[in-house]
Amino acid sequence: MSILEVENLSVSFKSYTDGFKEINHKVISSLSVALEAGEILAVVGASGSGKSLLAHAILGILPSNASISGSIKYKDEELTAARLATLRGKELALVPQSVNFLDPLMRVGSQVRTAANGGDAVSAQRKVFERYHLGKEVENMYPFQLSGGMARRTLLSTAMVSGAKVIIADEPTPGLDPVVIKEALSNFREFADNGCAVMLITHDIESALQIADKIAVFYAGTTVEIASVKDFVGKGEAIRHPYTKALWRALPQNEFIPIPGSQPHPSSLPSGCLFAPRCEMATPECEQAQPEMRELRDGMVRCIHAT
Amino acid sequence: MQLEAKDIGFRYGDGPWLFQGVNITLEPGEIVGITGPSGRGKTTFCRILAGFESPIEGAVHMNGAPLQKNGYHPVQMVLQHPEKAINPRWKLHQILNEGYQPDQELLNLLGIEQEWLTRWPHELSGGELQRFCVARALGPNTRFLIADEMTTMLDANTQAQIWHAIMEIAKKREMGILVVTHESKLMQRLCHRVINFNEFD
Numbered sequence: 119m120s121i122l123e124v125e126n127l128s129v130s131f132k133s134y135t136d137g138f139k140e141i142n143h144k145v146i147s148s149l150s151v152a153l154e155a156g157e158i159l160a161v162v163g164a165s166g167s168g169k170s171l172l173a174h175a176i177l178g179i180l181p182s183n184a185s186i187s188g189s190i191k192y193k194d195e196e197l198t199a200a201r202l203a204t205l206r207g208k209e210l211a212l213v214p215q216s217v218n219f220l221d222p223l224m225r226v227g228s229q230v231r232t233a234a235n236g237g238d239a240v241s242a243q244r245k246v247f248e249r250y251h252l253g254k255e256v257e258n259m260y261p262f263q264l265s266g267g268m269a270r271r272t273l274l275s276t277a278m279v280s281g282a283k284v285i286i287a288d289e290p291t292p293g294l295d296p297v298v299i300k301e302a303l304s305n306f307r308e309f310a311d312n313g314c315a316v317m318l319i320t321h322d323i324e325s326a327l328q329i330a331d332k333i334a335v336f337y338a339g340t341t342v343e344i345a346s347v348k349d350f351v352g353k354g355e356a357i358r359h360p361y362t363k364a365l366w367r368a369l370p371q372n373e374f375i376p377i378p379g380s381q382p383h384p385s386s387l388p389s390g391c392l393f394a395p396r397c398e399m400a401t402p403e404c405e406q407a408q409p410e411m412r413e414l415r416d417g418m419v420r421c422i423h424a425t
Numbered sequence: 426m427q428l429e430a431k432d433i434g435f436r437y438g439d440g441p442w443l444f445q446g447v448n449i450t451l452e453p454g455e456i457v458g459i460t461g462p463s464g465r466g467k468t469t470f471c472r473i474l475a476g477f478e479s480p481i482e483g484a485v486h487m488n489g490a491p492l493q494k495n496g497y498h499p500v501q502m503v504l505q506h507p508e509k510a511i512n513p514r515w516k517l518h519q520i521l522n523e524g525y526q527p528d529q530e531l532l533n534l535l536g537i538e539q540e541w542l543t544r545w546p547h548e549l550s551g552g553e554l555q556r557f558c559v560a561r562a563l564g565p566n567t568r569f570l571i572a573d574e575m576t577t578m579l580d581a582n583t584q585a586q587i588w589h590a591i592m593e594i595a596k597k598r599e600m601g602i603l604v605v606t607h608e609s610k611l612m613q614r615l616c617h618r619v620i621n622f623n624e625f626d
């Protein structure tokens with residue numbers, strides 16, 4: 119049974135043109151993903167493809183001008199605002215992408231202690247700081263005194279002491295030392311091995327491959343592929359979707375060759391496959407309708423021509 | 426133009442030295458990487474090169490002379506966290522055009538959409554915001570670019586696109602680049618040589 123299940127999620131923002139015409143930006147559409155207890159799901163994909171917004175939608179912290187449809191279930195029950203109010207920070211924890219989430223007026227040690235649920239908060243905070251190589255003096259510092267990497271480790275600490283069942287980590291590792299990255303990743307693995315679930319949103323595909331079980335690939339506000347980490351080897355022959363293949367080829371350790379163009383803008387999404395304008399394999403058929411997610415070789419893909 | 430860091434030492438207040446005796450020379454068009462553990466002063470050192478911080482010991486020279494205090498700084502820096510580098514109360518067109526007016530070609534190279542310009546910073550994703558910081562740093566008088574974990578927030582395809590764009594610009598303008606990144610594979614791809622910051626303790 120999935121511990122967290124997102125089904126057919128859409129998120130849009132309203133905005134107005136100079137002529138007061140209302141435009142709707144659909145930033146997430148027909149998105150479905152599930153988190154299983156004991157598993158790490160890595161979420162990778164285009165910058166601006168809706169990864170952070172998905173995290174914010176799950177935790178109920180989207181801005182007020184966002185409208186949302188579809189369903190998000192935690193332990194088989196709809197995550198309503200009322201349920202979220204009791205679960206957020208306790209059973210569901212977020213490691214935010216922006217370091218602006220730290221309270222600028224509070225010493226970072228206290229921030230982490232406030233997040234600890236049950237037990238000795240001070241010793242929990244000290245233990246996790248030690249684990250992430252944050253010196254004793256750091257607990258008395260304010261966020262402005264931290265380096266980028268230190269701020270990120272503080273955010274990680276906050277989630278780690280919370281005792282949550284589900285951790286949504288939004289880019290937790292940029293700017294950290296390889297040693298600390300390894301520590302954080304093995305922390306996530308341990309956490310999952312204890313029966314919890316982790317959604318690891320990251321651009322660091324190499325790290326994701328080391329610890330995740332499955333990888334979901336996002337493009338233009340939806341999933342284009344869900345695959346086992348084992349499929350990411352060699353020239354990417356086992357990968358299903360053309361966008362995922364492009365991402366794989368563009369890695370510096372592979373060919374470092376990007377495909378041209380950019381993701382379609384949310385206000386002018388193509389009517390058919392969202393990747394069609396950049397896809398070498400596109401046929402007129404691809405422009406008819408947005409392909410559904412379908413099963414293929416033990417994974418899922420949103421492409422009519424994938425084999 | 427040559428950028429030279431001579432015997433740079435820095436510490437906050439009378440705390441311990443973060444580093445001392447750092448000597449680095451960057452030639453025009455040269456792409457050099459810096460590695461080393463975080464929190465040891467790589468970013469502070471970059472801030473000194475870009476003129477945001479003054480060294481306690483040593484000096485930064487451009488073509489053998491100390492850097493001018495006023496006017497456009499020829500060493501521009503792009504930081505790891507775009508959300509900390511921009512004014513949240515400005516719309517993006519204002520942020521983009523603060524120093525100079527980037528042309529359409531550059532905006533295309535960096536994949537900056539026209540429509541983003543009328544938005545507020547919090548309405549863009551981290552990676553989208555970062556492209557503005559890159560554009561802002563690539564003014565016509567920039568001689569050296571310091572990229573501190575500049576593309577860590579971007580997907581692999583956009584990362585490759587932006588680096589190819591920057592390398593093209595660097596070649597055309599003979600602009601030198603100092604690359605700080607923990608990603609060794611990226612470092613190997615980009616840099617002519619790599620300096621280990623650990624050596625300066």
Ligand SMILES: Nc1ncnc2c1ncn2[C@@H]1O[C@H](COP(=O)(O)OP(=O)(O)OP(=O)(O)O)[C@@H](O)[C@H]1O
Nearest residue numbers: 131145165166167168169170171548549550551552
């Ligand atoms: N408040 C908002 N109003 C309008 N559009 C928004 C708002 N917040 C985000 N968006 C848009 O929604 C899309 C998805 O943003 P999101 O932050 O989820 O991307 P992401 O996948 O996390 O990207 P990155 O990898 O760069 O962090 C982007 O196109 C972004 O511009």
Ligand code: SF4
Nearest residue numbers: 391394397404421422
């Ligand atoms: S459906 Fe067509 S356009 Fe879309 S990814 Fe598959 S081949 Fe390309």
Ligand SMILES: [Mg+2]
Nearest residue numbers: 169170215551
């Ligand atoms: Mg994000």
